[in-house]
Amino acid sequence: MTTQQTVPRCTGTHWPVVGRGRIGCAEVRKVEAETRTFRALDYRYGGGWCRDAVAAQLGWALRLLDADCSAAVRAALCSALADLAGLAGWTAFDSGRPVVAHAWLDRAVALATEGADDALLSTLRYRQGRVFLHHDAPHEALESFGRGVAAAESGGCVLMLSVLAANQAWAHAKLGDVRPALAALGRAADAFERADAADAPASARFFGETDLAAMAGTVYVELAAAADAAYAAMAVSELTRVVARYGDGMARSRSLCATMLATSHLIAEDVDEAAVTADRALTEAMTLNSQRFRDRLAPLERQARLRRANPAARDLAGRVAEFRAAA
Template sequence: MSESERRQRFGAYLAQLRRRTKKSQRQLALTLCDSAGITSITRNEVSRWERGERIPDLWLPFLAAALGAPLHELERAAAYARNEADGVLPGPNATLAELLPESELLAPRGALRGRRLGTEDISSLSARAHALRLADDVLSGGDLIAPAFRELHAVVRLYQESTFSEDTERSLLIQIAELAQISGWIASDAGRHADAERAYGLGISAARKAGDRTLAANLAGSLAYQHTNTGRQREGIDLAHAAVEEAGPDASAKPRALFLDRVAWAHAKAGEAQPAIRALGQAHEALEDDNGAAAPTWAYWVTSEELDVMDARAFTELRRPLRAVPLLSDVLARYDATHVREVALYRSWLAEALADANEPEQAAQETRRIIELSGDLTSDRTAERTRVVLERLGEHDEVSEVRELLNDYGHLLLL
């Protein structure tokens, strides 16, 4: 890794710590000036640190106090940026490229083999993958990325270093693919998109090697969803359609509905109303048209309620608030409140739809609820959605409720 990349990683680490304290760059600069008794630290200086252009050596003790981070960790991270021997970036920031170098990814097995794996080992791996999925229902990507990466790293090593029958090998490859999917999803939520893409790619390879086309389609669809949400709409559309083709007509109802929903979302984000609405209808038909095939465990969360949410999100993106608002209001009235990130995300589309429906007062009220809900979340998605809604409400700054909201939380647009 080059010096420039190490400095950028260090800067990203500082930015992550700052966001967790809910401070803007300007607020952090003011805090540092107050604690150091000087006036020379500005928002621009903090920005330079976070871009990796400078290392704030003299200010590390003050940063540790302002960010609530152990000084020794900041010092080791700074040493990492300078490429000193004792430098290391804290564990949650390790990339999959470092944890899973290319030489390890499903490479041919070597001559030195470890213990023999069997059914009980596969069952344990399956339970751990599902535990990560359930944890993702109630925790954010920033909280889960370190354990997710460790699990994925461990199962790839297990594949490399163990012996097993052909049937067990196929089952193990499926567990690699399932862990890669949930790890990629978690990394994406944490804003680690390159790591997510790498995890999805590993999972697709493992699923195809195991002959599980539906699982491969889920990984491809997950990557399509990330592309769609990160400005790569055309790639998202193509990959979402490819996922539907990969799964084929014999996939069970829940996966087929999920893959069609991702097609709908990709078209909606691109502003293509007709194919989006057509795919939404096909997703509902797929869920109702049960062909008797058992749904995989990873599709447990795909329900008619979740399809309603996707309908509403798509209608919001297509600026059809009269269709979006009733659907979201109904779903949110009965949605599991322990799924805080999803509630915050869904309320963000409700707020945006209300703004489109010329109800800025209600939209401002919903946005306050979103910010209150998501204040402790380490989710890049909720942070981005909050910024989108605040920017949208900026078009209604003549409304007193909106002005007050922007006065209180406009700094979030700087994060």
Template structure:
């Protein structure tokens, strides 16, 4: 009965962004809820179509039970007429029997934009509007589901990003004076800069919705016709706000949502003809992959960024990209490649003059202190496998970062102290590790970064054991108390 009933999901419903995301993440509670809201299917009808009981459908919708059975997933795909490619399955048998129309935007743009959003400025505005509206309306339950979202990588991601290397297409709208003038755009640029500085200092997602609100407003301005100059500047502001939103989402544990905003930031930088910031966005995506233990994907993204920004990138941007490259090599245990890339980063940074205004404001943070901290962190990665060779060097670099940058960059400052404590534990200096762990807790208490708390959790096992010095036991209690908050 489920195979022949016409009461299934239409191509238009399947083409909705929220439906596609729910299918990608196998969030069948959201799938069923959207099917009821937009597809006109009752709860009982969904149960009949999918071979489930109405009670089972109810528990899936209210989040009490997640669908993990492969057999049930197949029954849902067949019952609701969901093409296999949308749900991570092979093509279903009924797909060969009838040609199921793809959503219109996917048919037209599939080769250039696998996520269904073409690389045109107007489509980028639509993507921004949808992302921000859905995020601003996200309730606690939806936020909890979003924590389970996984990022995409490999060829699927790289193919989607390929149009970044091509010149931006125009929408063909006649340019005319819009509501915004240069003064108003300058104020928006200043706001984007302030949000970025706040995130760099504190970390976490406390002001994420304020950033999203501003991003949604930029999208609204871009829906109007502006002069070419104003439009380009607005797209650059959109890129910077989307990049900040991505970092905040990532720092809050919303990995898939962070990747969505990174992709938006890349498209907006492309529309704004800002290849340098596009390279910075790709570096952010690579960092996310590295934290997810996907070094190969990260290196592919960095090479892509280096290829695309070769003629545009200043010395600080080139240095930052080389450090991300070195990070990937360190994660793969390729010590010689790590040292080579780190040397290239040092050479590029040496080319930067003392005037930070010569380069974009958003890369000004990458100075000798940041370089020391990043290099020390990567040496620490290597020291976990070979502490005798790398732990002391890591401690020297991280110590230099702490001395140079101070506590004003609170998230980085906390990560530095956590790293330095781990270095001393690896070197067998338990007392020194305990002292630095106390400093790490002090610094972590001043940031809302989930990343800082995750790193602190990884430090905790070093403090556990019988016969540890008193300072270590006290640090253990403080770490536990902070993580329990």
């Protein structure tokens, strides 16, 4: 379910066929600029708004690999193209196309490896893990996150160590493994305190204090559902602050967290507050084009149906089901 609205046109630079021409830093900077533009669109409107444009842009930009250039430019180009390919994979993932997502992410990994960019490689391993995690493959996700940790350590990217530890915590929480989940969450907080965002690749700089809190809330709601309902109160505390902090530039993240907040309220047996929070999340999400958001409504609907004896919970389950069916 999406509404018609004015969205920045998803068009990029159509690169000429370079053949045996020579390129330099200017062409690399163009790729980087296009990636920044598309990444902002993805955060604000969801991958569905820009997936095709990102893939088309990448198809053109990959032709630069056929050009002559110095070794230094080649390495920088590979990194820039890897970041763009990673974004192509991420927007495909957000659009509900996991096979395409994995294909683009595999290409991105190969490019980052050729460019010897371990810091960027760590972000790509994180994204691969998130695709696995979303599709209920936490063990495969943990393997990808582990590879990401090795790349982050090799590349000296402490911020990505925080990101990866937080996501390892999420995977463990999905498995109902309380101690490993909380231990990984602790490592994420420790690494975040030591991190300098300036040393991280552009694709990792999204991760700030609010995002760390969002991951903590995510872990707690997963533990509440899988292991101990007492964690729901901790999830409510973290996610309430997170939803209030995210601005319009991170609309998808805000909507995802609001959905988890509503789920946490349900597990805590506060059905009325869950309904209010969920309705707000569904209204805001009407500006998104994100299959991932629609998929993430499933736990909310499931928790509401578990409480179907409560009329408010039963009504909420129906509204969520209607949103998912109409989207």
